[in-house]
Amino acid sequence: MTAPAPDPAAPTGRLRTVSLRFRATLTVLLVLLVVVAGLAVVVDRTFAAEANRNANALLTGRAQLARQLARQGVGPQQLVNRVDAHGIRASLVLPDGRVFGTPPSNGRRDLVDRVQLSSPGRVDGAVLTLVVDRAFLDNAQQTLRRTLLLAGLGALLLGGLSITLGLRYALRPLNAFGALARDVISGRRGGRLAPDRTDTELGQAAAAVDGMLDALEGAEQHARDAEADARRAARRSQEFLSDAAHELRTPIAGVQAAAETLLHQGSDEGGLSTTEREQLLVLLVREAQRAGRLSEDLLTTARLDTGVDVQHERIDLAELVRGEADRTALLHPGVELAVHGLSRLADPWLTSDPAKIRSVLGNLLGNAARATAATGPAGSIAVTVSEEPGRVRVLVTDSGPGVPAADRERIFERLVRLDASRTRGSDGPGTSGGAGLGLAIARGYARALGGDLVCVEPPPDVRGAAFLLTLPRTARTVVGSGASPAPSDRP
Incomplete structure (x- = not known):
């Protein structure tokens, strides 16, 4: 089996942490040294070439002067004296062998120029030797080199100091990076580099670090929120199970008591009468039905968290509302319903699930009827239907005791009951039978269905509660719908 090739981008050892300031200073000084040395070599070579060029030009000029003096008939010694100057040594050899001036020395790197003169005087046919004094040029070049060396050392020293101070200022933002990292390690959050420019290297790095911290703190906050949600969910589940067990205990206890009474006394002589037996049987049936409704509501509530299948049918909302209103009026003849x-x-037709809409309306109207009946015989319920673009609104108001503003959201929580008038047994499917599950x-x-149900502030002329049901013209397909989603999901 062939081993995988190592990733060249993966770290191969510990990170080398030599001082960035030291490395940058050393690098810049080496570059400066190379530049200064190269510049010194160029200046030295240029000076040498220019000095030779000037010396040759000087020799040419002195030779021309010597020819002019010879044609003028100037004597040998005077000619040598006139030409021998400014680093030029002249030696004149006459045809008879006499020598005027200083003869040139052998073995030196002097520049030499020999000129044969023609003259009407004594120097006719004489040979003039012109020599540039090399020692003068060498001294000048040595002086230049010493100057370049001192200037180069001074430049390196000044450059080193300037680079050190400049890097200290330039690398100051790295201290902010380190301080922020230490804050993060120590648990302090909220700090940011906040670069004023993000188009530079440091700005891009700072923006990347800030973005990383935003993501980190967002993930931490998300984890804390998820943990809190999990704890709340666990607490709600425990409370729900506890309340559900408590609610089921009552009808089950009734069933058990009625069954035990029938079992132990039903066959004894002088036991239960026919009327008592019938009452126990009725109680047994009612408690069994109550337990069945509560169990069904608990299952329905659980299904709301996982997803609800929505049936799509073409329905007439006006007919549906009238039907539920007539049903409520029959069940509660003492309540005025309008x-x-x-x-x-303009358009009463919807594409939605009629059974679920009937369940919602039946619950609202049943609750309103019971709340209204609790205040006296002259109670009333009003159902107002209106429409807006893409949806319809059904407002149910009553003349009951109403719902306090602080409880208008809590009333939709599971197994929450505010008062007996709003939580007794209901009249329609999907209701709680007093367990606090209907709403x-x-x-x-x-x-x-894609709408919502909220308890709103009642109109000024209504003293009781007001529940607003909103429905879209076309229901959604399949959704998971908790009873109490986030506030942002509410219209």
Whole structure:
């Protein structure tokens, strides 16, 4: 089996942490040294070439002067004296062998120029030797080299100091990086580099670090929120199970008591009468039905968290509202019930789930009827239907005791009951039978259809509660709809 090739981008050892300031200073000084040395060599070579060029030009000029003096008939010694100057040594050899001036020395790197003169005088045919004094040029070049050396050392020293101070200032933002990293390690959050420019190297690095910290703190906050949500969910589940067990205990206890009474006394002589037996049987059936409704509501509530299948049918909302209103009026003949706005609907047709809409309306109207009946025989319920672009609104108000503003959201939580008038047994499917699940299920159905159910501030002429049901013209397909989603999901 062939071993995988090592990743060239992967770290191969510990990170070398030599001082960045030292490395940058050393690098710049080496570059400066190379530049200064190269510049010194160029200046030295240029000076030498220019000095030779000037010396040759000087020799040419002195030779021309010697020819002019010879044609003028100037004597040998005077000619040598006139030409021998400014680093030029002249030696004149006459045809008869006499020598005037200093003869040139052998073995030196002097520049030499020999000129034969023609003259009407004594120097006719004489040979003039011109020599440039090399020692003068060498001294000048040595002086230049010493100057370049001192200047180079001074430049390196000054450059080193300048680079050290400049790097200390330039690398100051790295201290901010380190301080921020130490804050993060120590647990302090919220600090940022906040670069004023993000188009530079440090700005891009600072922006990347800030973005990383944003993501880190966001992930930490998300983890804390998830942990808190999990704890709340666990607590709600425990409370839900506890409350559900408590709610089921009552009907089950009734069933058990009735069954035990029938079992132990039903066959004894002088035991239960026929009337008592019938009452026990009725109690047994009612408690069994109550337990069944509560179990069904608990299952419905659980399904709301995982997803609700929505049936799509073409329904007439006006007919559906009238049907539920008539049903409630039959079940509660002492309550005045009025329906408004149906005739003003431009389009009463929806594509939705009629069973779930009936369940929601039945719960709202049943609760309103019981709340209204609790205040006296002259109670009333009003159902107002209106429409807006893409949705319809059904407002149910009553003349009951109302819902306090602080409880208008809490009333939709599972197994929450504010008063007996709003939590007794209901009249329609999907209701709680007093367990505090009816409104939670109703809101879950409304949101499963793509709408919502909220308890709102009642109109000025209404003293009781007001519940607003909103429904889209076309329901959603399949959704998971908790009874109490985040506030941002509410219209």
